[in-house]
Amino acid sequence: MNDTSPLFGRTLRTGTLTFTFGSTLPHSRQPAFGELVRVPAGAGQVYGVVYDVLTQDDPFVRQVIAASDQLEAEKIADMRERRQSPVEITALAVAYREGGHVYQRIPPRPPATLEPVYGCDDEEVREVLQGWDSFRTILNHAQCPAEELLAACIRHAARCQPAERRRQFLVEAGRELTRQLSADPLRLDAILRRLGGDQF
Amino acid sequence: MNDFLDNDSFLEDLRADVVAADQSRRLGVVVAGSLSRGLEVRLDRDQRLEDLAVGRYVTIAAGDRIFFGMITDVSLDSTNPAFEKTPPDFSNEFFRQVHMGTSTFGRIHVSPMLVLHRESEADDWNAQPVKTIPGHYSSVCTATAEEVGYVFGREGEGRDADGRRAHYFHIGEPLDMENVKITLNLDRFVERSSAVFGKSGTGKTFLSRLLLAGIIQNKVAVNLVFDMHNEYGWEGTAEHAPSVKGLKQLFPGEVTIFTLDDESSRRRESRPDYTVTISPQDIEPEDVQMLAGIIGLTEPQVGAMYALARRFGKGWLQKFLDDDFIDAEWDGLKGMAEELGQPQQTLAALRRRLDRFRRYDFITDKGEGNSVERILEMLQANRHVVLEFGRYGSDLGAYLLVANYLTRRIHERYVHLTERAFGEKSAEPTNLVITIEEAHKFLEPAVASHTIFGTIARELRKYHVTLLIVDQRPSGIDPEVMSQVGTRVTLALDSEEDIRAVFMGVSGASELRQVLARLDSREQALVLGHAVPMPVVVRTRRYDQNFWAEMGWNDRAALPERGRQSSAELRGERPRRLE
Ligand SMILES: Nc1ncnc2c1ncn2[C@@H]1O[C@H](COP(=O)(O)OP(=O)(O)O)[C@@H](O)[C@H]1O
Ligand SMILES: [Mg+2]
Numbered sequence: 001m002n003d004t005s006p007l008f009g010r011t012l013r014t015g016t017l018t019f020t021f022g023s024t025l026p027h028s029r030q031p032a033f034g035e036l037v038r039v040p041a042g043a044g045q046v047y048g049v050v051y052d053v054l055t056q057d058d059p060f061v062r063q064v065i066a067a068s069d070q071l072e073a074e075k076i077a078d079m080r081e082r083r084q085s086p087v088e089i090t091a092l093a094v095a096y097r098e099g100g101h102v103y104q105r106i107p108p109r110p111p112a113t114l115e116p117v118y119g120c121d122d123e124e125v126r127e128v129l130q131g132w133d134s135f136r137t138i139l140n141h142a143q144c145p146a147e148e149l150l151a152a153c154i155r156h157a158a159r160c161q162p163a164e165r166r167r168q169f170l171v172e173a174g175r176e177l178t179r180q181l182s183a184d185p186l187r188l189d190a191i192l193r194r195l196g197g198d199q200f
Numbered sequence: 201m202n203d204f205l206d207n208d209s210f211l212e213d214l215r216a217d218v219v220a221a222d223q224s225r226r227l228g229v230v231v232a233g234s235l236s237r238g239l240e241v242r243l244d245r246d247q248r249l250e251d252l253a254v255g256r257y258v259t260i261a262a263g264d265r266i267f268f269g270m271i272t273d274v275s276l277d278s279t280n281p282a283f284e285k286t287p288p289d290f291s292n293e294f295f296r297q298v299h300m301g302t303s304t305f306g307r308i309h310v311s312p313m314l315v316l317h318r319e320s321e322a323d324d325w326n327a328q329p330v331k332t333i334p335g336h337y338s339s340v341c342t343a344t345a346e347e348v349g350y351v352f353g354r355e356g357e358g359r360d361a362d363g364r365r366a367h368y369f370h371i372g373e374p375l376d377m378e379n380v381k382i383t384l385n386l387d388r389f390v391e392r393s394s395a396v397f398g399k400s401g402t403g404k405t406f407l408s409r410l411l412l413a414g415i416i417q418n419k420v421a422v423n424l425v426f427d428m429h430n431e432y433g434w435e436g437t438a439e440h441a442p443s444v445k446g447l448k449q450l451f452p453g454e455v456t457i458f459t460l461d462d463e464s465s466r467r468r469e470s471r472p473d474y475t476v477t478i479s480p481q482d483i484e485p486e487d488v489q490m491l492a493g494i495i496g497l498t499e500p501q502v503g504a505m506y507a508l509a510r511r512f513g514k515g516w517l518q519k520f521l522d523d524d525f526i527d528a529e530w531d532g533l534k535g536m537a538e539e540l541g542q543p544q545q546t547l548a549a550l551r552r553r554l555d556r557f558r559r560y561d562f563i564t565d566k567g568e569g570n571s572v573e574r575i576l577e578m579l580q581a582n583r584h585v586v587l588e589f590g591r592y593g594s595d596l597g598a599y600l601l602v603a604n605y606l607t608r609r610i611h612e613r614y615v616h617l618t619e620r621a622f623g624e625k626s627a628e629p630t631n632l633v634i635t636i637e638e639a640h641k642f643l644e645p646a647v648a649s650h651t652i653f654g655t656i657a658r659e660l661r662k663y664h665v666t667l668l669i670v671d672q673r674p675s676g677i678d679p680e681v682m683s684q685v686g687t688r689v690t691l692a693l694d695s696e697e698d699i700r701a702v703f704m705g706v707s708g709a710s711e712l713r714q715v716l717a718r719l720d721s722r723e724q725a726l727v728l729g730h731a732v733p734m735p736v737v738v739r740t741r742r743y744d745q746n747f748w749a750e751m752g753w754n755d756r757a758a759l760p761e762r763g764r765q766s767s768a769e770l771r772g773e774r775p776r777r778l779e
Contacts, residue, residue, distance in 0.1 A: 174298030175245075182279035182303055189288065196294040 005118040009086065011039060014110040017093060017141065019048060021117040022086030030087060034152025036120045036128060037091050041111040044098040047120070047128050048091025049153050051144040058084045089117075092141055092149070094134040104133035122160035129157045132176040139180075147187060150177075151194030170195055225341040227258060227308070235333050238272060238311040238711055241340045245301030249274055254715050255375050255737035257343035258310055262334030266316040268327070268343065268351055268734065272711035273309035310340065311711045313734035314351070326361055327351060327733050345380040351733055352383045357418075360385055361733070369414035371407075371689075372725065372738030382727075382738045386414055389687050389731040390421040390633050393657045395669035397702055398691025403723045405431050406743045407689065408635060408670050409447065413743075413751050416451050416584055421631040421666075423584040424575065424610070426603045428593040428637045433457040433586035434470030444743060446470070447586060450751045456583045458575065460562045460602060461590020474574055476587060477567025478605060480518040480557075485509045487605045488517075488554070490642070490651045494597050501550040504542045511540060521554060560598055572609045579610070582630060600641055607634060608652045611665055618663045632665045639669035640676030648678035657681040674701040686730030691740075692719040 008031055009023030019039060023030055031037055031050045038045050064071070064079065096107035120128070138150045154173045161169045174192055181188035227247055233239035239260075243249070252274055260267040278284055283303045290296045312330040353360070353368040360366040368383035389411070396411070398404045409432055415421050425432045425447075434446040434457065448455040448470075459465040459472035466472070485505040492502055509516045519525050530536040533551075537544035557563055568574070578585050587606075592598035614629055621627035636642060636653065648654035656665050658681065669685065671677065675697040683705045690702050699716055703709035706728065712735055716726050719737070728735035741747065 171294065171297045174294065175302045178298055178302040179279075185280055185282045185286070185288075185303075188303075192288075192295060192298060196292055 005038070005121060008037060008117045008119060009089065011111050011113050011115045011117060012086075012088060014113065016106060016110055018090055018143070019046070019093060019111055019117075020088050020090040023089055023117075024083065024086050026081060031089060031119060032152075032156070034149060034156045036125050036153075036156065037117050038120055038124070039111045039115045039117045041096065041107060041109055041115070044096050044107075046093050046107045046111050047095040047097070047102075048093045049134075049138065049149065050089055050091045051149045052088075052090040054088040054090070056085050056088065060084055091117075092138065092144060094137050095128050097128075102128050104128075104131060104137070106137065125157055125160040129153070132173065132180075135177065135180060147190045148194065151191050154195055225344070227252075227340045227342060230260065230310075230334055230336060230338045230340060231307075233310075233333055235312070235330065238309050238708070239269065239333060239340075241308045241310055242277075243301070243306040243308060245305070247301075247306060249276070249306040252306075252308060253376055254718055257348055257374065257377075258340050259343045259347055260310075260312075260334045260338050260340050262338040264317070265334075267312050267330065267334050268314050268316065268347070269310040269312040270715070270735065270737075271308050272311045272714055275307050275309070276304070277307050278304040308340075309711065311708055316351075345377060348374060348377065348380050348382070352381075352736070353385060353733075355381050355383050360388070367414075367418040367420055369411075369418065370741055371410070371414075371727065372740040375724070375737055375739060382736055384411075384414075384687070384727060384731045386418050386420045386731070390415060390631050390666055391661055392686030392730055393660075393667040393669065393684060394687040394689070394729075394731070395639070395667075395671065395674070395685045396689045396691070397671055397674045397693065397698070398725070399672050399694050399698075399721075402691035402721060403725075403740055404670050404672070404691060405429075405637070406444075406723075407691070407725065407740050408432075408668065410741060410743045410747065411668070411689075412447060412584075412633075412635065413450055413747075415633060416447065416454055417751055419582075421633045422579050422582050423586075423633050423635060424579065424606075425584075425586045425635040426599070426637065427586050427588050428599050430464070430468065430470070430588045430590065430593060432635075433472075433588055434465075434468060445748050445753060447584065450748055450753050451584070454582075454584055455586060456578050457586050457588060458571070459588040459590055460592050460598070461588070464590030465588050470588065472588065474571070475568060476562060476571040476575075476602070476606075477565075478563050478571065478602070479565050479567070480563050481515045481565070483517050483557075483563070483605070485516075486608065487601060490604050490647050491597055491600050493644075493646060494600060494641075495553050495556065497550070497553055498546075500543070500546045501553065504540070504546050504550050507540050507542055517554065517557070521551065521558065556597065557601075560592070560601075562592070562598075562602070572606060575606065576610060576613055579632060580629070596638070596641065599638070603636060603642070604652060607656075610634075611652055611656060611663065614663045614665050629664050631661065633668050634665065635668040635670065637670045639667070639671040640673050643669070643677045643681045645678040648681050654678065654681055657684050660684065674698050677701065679704055687727070687732070688729050690716060690719075690726045690728075691724065692716075692721045 008025060009021045011019055011021045013020045030053060033050060035050045037048050037050060061079065093107050095102055095104045135150060138153065139146050154170065158166045158169045174195060177188055177191055226244060228241045228243040230239050231242045252271060254271050254273060256271045258269050258271060260269065280303065288295050288299050312333055314327045315330050316327055318326065353366065355368050355370045358366050358368055365387065367386040369386045370381040371384045372382050374380055374382060396404050396408045412423055412425065412432065415423060427433055432446055433448050435443040448457055457470055457472045458474045458476050460476050462472060462475040488505060489502055508520050512519050526533060526536055530539065533547055534544055537547050575585050589599055614632060617629045642651060642653040643657065653667065656667055674682065675695065682701060688702055693699050693702065693716065699713055702716065703713060706712065712726065712728065715737055719726065723740045724737065725740050726735060726737050
């Protein structure tokens with residue numbers, strides 16, 4: 001957790017389970033599906049996993065599309081950059097920090113509106129996602145594609161491990177899933193398939 | 201941790217290992233079980249079932265106790281039956297790594313055998329019977345060599361758990377441990393009747409000879425061996441070598457060879473010290489009765505035998521088989537039958553049956569004197585006696601007759617000596633161990649109740665005589681006798697019946713049965729009972745050059761010299777006579 005972390009945007013809407021923030025960053029610098037983000041909430045910090053990125057249309061975009069068949073590349077780039085409404089990014093709250101401790105639970109209070117939302121560096125990701133308690137929070141969330149999200153989140157966490165530990169990290173995560181999902185082999189299989197392989 | 205610091209350092213290590221979760225010996229954790237059925241242990245992920253084997257020892261530290269157990273079964277399990285019905289994609293290495301040992305895993309069944317416990321730090325650890333089991337998730341580790349050594353007793357002289365003097369004799373190694381000697385408490389081995397079982401060719405004779413060598417070397421008893429196949433005294437035969445040393449070669453000064461067939465013994469250069477003969481005058485109906493099954497005597501014929509003995513007293517047999525005598529006295533068998541009140545056919549049939557005794561050259565008056573007395577003299581002088589049967593070994597009738605004849609009289613003397621000692625230990629005779637091969641012939645239910653061997657087995661060590669039963673068919677032995685057999689050393693057995701018989705009256709038998717059923721067909725034995733603290737599977741110690749050397753046999757050249765010397769000594773010296 002440090003102040004040099006990239007600022008992704010500010011909260012638009014928040015709730016106990018999820019929070020949505022608006023981002024005006026260019027497409028390439030927006031947080032990815034499954035990535036961990038941090039937002040202050042009172043004296044602590046709330047951590048969320050990004051699961052939905054929504055780019056709304058706006059009157060200007062509609063006009064342009066309606067008016068001309070042929071769009072110059074320059075114009076498209078310009079319009080993407082200077083949008084009238086921000087991209088809406090929603091994250092699932094999986095953990096919070098309070099008094100120096102990280103708890104992998106639903107935060108007691110959601111962040112307020114207009115709080116800054118930051119990205120996390122590798123060390124922070126390792127700290128927040130160690131132990132596997134957030135697996136259940138993700139799997140239990142009905143509004144997101146939980147299997148895809150969990151797989152993406154684990155891959156993200158693996159990428160934040162030192163290179164030589166990455167594979168072992170995936171195997172250990174897989175084993176923990178196997179333990180938690182022994183009653184649902186099909187679901188387990190779906191997630192493991194999205195984890196497997198050496199490309200993550 | 202600290203309250204375990206004491207001098208038994210390996211036990212401390214063990215505890216420390218478990219407490220500090222030293223993973224190197226850890227196999228898994230206890231997940232279920234009961235005292236009567238044993239413990240279920242879930243294997244840790246990295247344990248390969250392929251590396252485990254039934255019969256291996258494990259220790260489980262729980263609270264202030266250390267449980268000692270044996271693996272008695274190995275199985276596969278999974279957290280969800282679906283993993284068995286639709287296995288994950290194991291062609292994918294990642295899947296394999298994730299699933300193996302997690303959703304699918306191995307488990308072992310452990311029979312707790314005994315528990316090491318002590319009252320306080322100041323006390324010694326002692327081994328006690330298991331009365332409870334370790335709790336859930338106790339760690340299960342492979343036992344170390346030291347632990348096994350501690351439980352079985354270090355080779356050599358020592359004290360047993362009750363503080364009694366004990367001679368621990370190395371009988372083999374655990375199946376999967378290097379350099380660990382499993383020992384047997386010889387004093388307890390001879391204290392009650394013991395047995396070596398196993399189908400033919402498994403190593404019964406080799407192991408029995410090894411045990412006898414242990415008894416001789418440690419002087420825990422004096423032996424009388426009925427050496428049916430001439431394998432114990434002098435050079436025995438072996439499948440793997442031209443010949444093996446007999447007991448007399450190992451202990452020339454302490455073993456005396458008697459023979460029933462002088463010619464055969466000499467041909468084999470076994471240099472027998474005495475030739476055993478039985479005077480026909482001395483044979484009693486009781487000596488013959490136990491052959492009933494073998495030579496086909498009917499009830500009436502046995503009855504007639506007793507009638508003859510009553511009528512003629514000593515020498516009844518001789519007279520009965522003597523045609524001239526019968527003709528002279530009664531004018532033929534008819535007259536004799538009338539006087540005895542026995543049917544003539546019964547007598548005629550009995551004569552035909554008993555006629556075979558004429559072919560036994562050892563039944564003669566022209567012997568070197570009273571053989572029973574000779575044997576007793578030797579035993580009393582703490583000389584071990586091996587009786588070679590020579591060619592009679594292949595005649596079951598002769599073997600049973602002689603063994604029964606001699607044993608009845610020797611036992612009688614031991615009863616007498618014991619009673620005369622009036623309970624004064626020093627005056628009582630040295631324990632006598634009588635080794636019989638083909639033991640079921642002496643101990644089958646039909647005869648065990650009224651033969652001397654059944655009596656000896658049943659009366660325990662009251663008169664200082666016990667049996668070493670060597671047999672390939674334990675199911676043929678009277679269950680009542682079987683239940684009195686203190687130590688059972690069992691090599692591989694094929695038949696279910698025989699396996700069941702071996703476990704007569706043993707608790708936890710169903711699990712041990714699994715172990716026994718999986719012994720190699722040679723040189724592996726399950727030892728259980730009086731002389732070992734817990735059932736144990738061993739690769740039997742080899743009866744070979746090394747063993748002979750350890751028993752004091754030096755080299756080929758020196759041997760004949762020593763043998764001659766001792767024979768001369770033996771003949772020159774008249775051992776102290778009895779009474
Ligand atoms: N302890 C042993 N040391 C050396 N060889 C052995 C041992 N036990 C068995 N053998 C081998 O196995 C063969 C059969 O053993 P043996 O004792 O004659 O079997 P059994 O009496 O059960 O028929 C022997 O000839 C020998 O080659
Ligand atoms: Mg044999």
